[in-house]
Amino acid sequence: MPNLKDATRAADSAWQEDVRAGVRHVRDLASLPLSPAEREAAQAAAALHKVRAPKAYLDLIDWNDPADPIRAQVIPSPGELDEAEGELGDPIADHEFSPVPRLTHRHADRVLLFPTYQCAVYCRFCFRKESLTSIGRGYTREALEPALAYISDHPEIREVILTGGDPLSLPDKALAEIRARIEDIAHVRLLRLHTRVPVALPSRITPGLVAALQGRLMVTVVTHFNHAREITDATEVACRALRQAGFVMLNQSVLLKGVNDTVEALEELCRELMYRLGIKPYYLHHGDLARGMAHRRTTIAQGQALVEALRARLSGICNPVYVLDLPDGGGKVPLGPCHVEEQDGQRWRIRGLDGQVRTYREIVGE
Ligand SMILES: *Cc1c(COP(=O)(O)O)cnc(C)c1O
């Protein structure tokens, strides 16, 4: 009978092979059938944001399609080299709201904690790409001490959000250690992980990883699927393991031109997330002002039209909230759909899901 240790070792060697056989460095791109323009942009783009993608994720690319939505997310493109006026190195003001290293505290009850600035996959559109490149460091116990002390000293903090970097790119032992340290802080109620590992490296979701996250705290895993083509048998197995562990599963997507900026693409993504993976679509982010990303941004009006159409097509639980993270630290603000046309005292003019505007009269007791 295979013992647990052997099973753990086999599970670990599967994902390690997936990483080894993928793109780990810009020079590994040479073996892929890139277009001449992609090849030419690769070195310069990699200097601005690292290049990495596990084999399982690269295998989803249809190389005959220059506009393939998976390719667009991980292969450096010439557009990244065009910096538009007004784009920002720190688009949502992580640094301005960072009282100690590796922590951002903008909303009273929750903090972002950065256990690592490394990821299993580097997404070309990442709003944190400049921190990942300039800070770049991985996890050490010492590096997190000031942040953990800060959380201990702030009883208003109830949620700790592990982000980065990708927290699930860490070894099981590091995850268990971080989880245990946070658990020791009595006022913390919920541990959240923002991760792209279930999407890009689903083999990493092993029994050992799941066990490392289980303890006193409510755990929420917020995945980052952007396209229905990322939802495969392997991601289904990974997400089922996380759900069966009792973790609450949510997804955030980024609205990206040429990847998911059609009603059909978003509709299929949201349905498959909920119906196949059991993951509730949480946020659809408007493309932020990361440098070199103008070629992937839609207008806000386009985003609003998309989510209004989604609202009419999808069930309530399948609908994400469309948000803009304001660059000066104003938080994630919902951008619609807004169905209120006008208000005159108790008389409201409200557009129904069928597009017709109706009058609604409020009746409220004294
Ligand atoms: C996005 C974000 C959060 C989490 O916000 P929710 O709306 O709760 O998902 C918390 N802190 C910061 C600084 C953030 O950018």
Ligand code: SF4
């Ligand atoms: S996994 Fe997340 S943090 Fe890492 S590059 Fe992609 S979007 Fe950025």
